Amino acid sequence: MKYVNVKKMVVFSMLAALSYALVTLGFPLLPNFPFLKLDFGDIPVLIGTFIYGIGGGVSVAFIRSLLHFVITGAGMLNLVGDFASFLATVLYLIPIHMIYQRKKGKKNAFLGVIIATVFLTIFMTIANYFVLTPLYVKLLGFSYGIPMKQVMITGIIPFNLIKGLAVGGIYVVVQQKMLVWLSSKLYQNKKI
Template sequence: MRKSKTEKMVVAALLASFSYLLLLVEIPVLPGFNWLKLDFSDVPILIGTFVLGPIGGIVIAFIRSTLNFVLRGGDILSLIGNITGFLASVIMLLPIYLMMKKETSNKNLVTGMTISTIALTIFMSIANYFVITPLYMYVAGMNFGMPIKEMVLYGIVPFNLFKGLAVSVVFFVTYKKLVPVIEKRMAFVKN
C-alpha cells in the first residue's frame, strides 16, 4: 500500500506542476475585459480528479493556487485571485466527476461538463457581484469603468461560459486519449 500512496503523491505533484505552468499561459478573450484571461490549468486538475478521485483533484487545485500565490509575490490581490481560481476549479471538477461516477459514458461526460460550465458561470457571477469585484475595488482602489452589474453581465458571464466550454473541449479530447492509459496504470486508485 505504501507504493500506491507514493505514486499518488507523485502523480498529484506532477499534475499540480503542469497545472501551474498552464496557468502562466493566459489568453485575453474578451475585448474591453483584458483582466479576464483564459488558461487551461483546469485540464490537469480534471485529469487528476479521474486518476486520484475528487479529493486528489481538489488537492491538485490547491497546490496550483498556492504555487501561483507564492511565486507571484503573495500580496492581497494575488490572494483574492488565487482563492477565486481555486474555488472555480473545484466547482468545475465536481459535477464532471459526479456524472462520470454514475456511469462512464460520453453522454455523462458532456452532461457533467455542461453542468460544470453553468455552475462556474453562476458562481463566478454571484461571487463577482457581491464579493470579488467589491474586494478588488476596496483593497486596490480599482475602477473597472462600469457598474458591477454591467461588468458581470457583459464580462463575467460570457467569459465563464467561454472558459467552461474551452476547458471542457480540451479536457474531453485529452480524457478520451488518456482513458486507456489511466485505466491500465491507475486501476487500483478507484475512489
C-alpha cells in the same frame, strides 16, 4: 501503503506543476476585462480528479494555486485571484466528476462539462458580484465606470461560459484519447 502515498504525492505534484505551467500561458479573453484570462490549467486538475476522485482534483488545484501564489508574490491581490481560481476549479470539477461517475461515456462527459459550466457560471457570478470583484476594485483602487450588474453581464458571465466549455471540451478529447491509460491508473488506485 507508504508507496501509495508517495506515488500519489508525486502524481499530484506533477499534475499541479503542469497545471501551473498552463496557467502561466493564459491570455486575456475579453478586452475590457484583462484580468480574466483563459488558461487550460484545469485540464491536469480534471485528470487528477478522474484518477483519484474529487479529493485528488482538489489537492492538485490547491497545490497549483499555492504554487502560483508563492511564485507570483504573496500579495493581497494575488491571494484574491488565486482563491478565486481555486474556487472556480473546485466548483467546476465536482459536477463533471459526479455526472461521469454515474454513467461513463463520451456523451455523459460532455453533459458533465455543460452542467459544470452552468454551475460554475452561476456560482462565480454570485461570488464575483458580492465579494471578489468588489475586493479587486477596493485593492486596486479603481472603478469600472459601469454598474456591477453590467460587469457581470459583459465580463464575468461570458468569460465563465467560454472558459468552461473550452476547457471541458479539450479535457473530454484528452480524456477519451487517454482513457485506456487513465482507466488502468484508476483500477490500480482502487486495488490499493
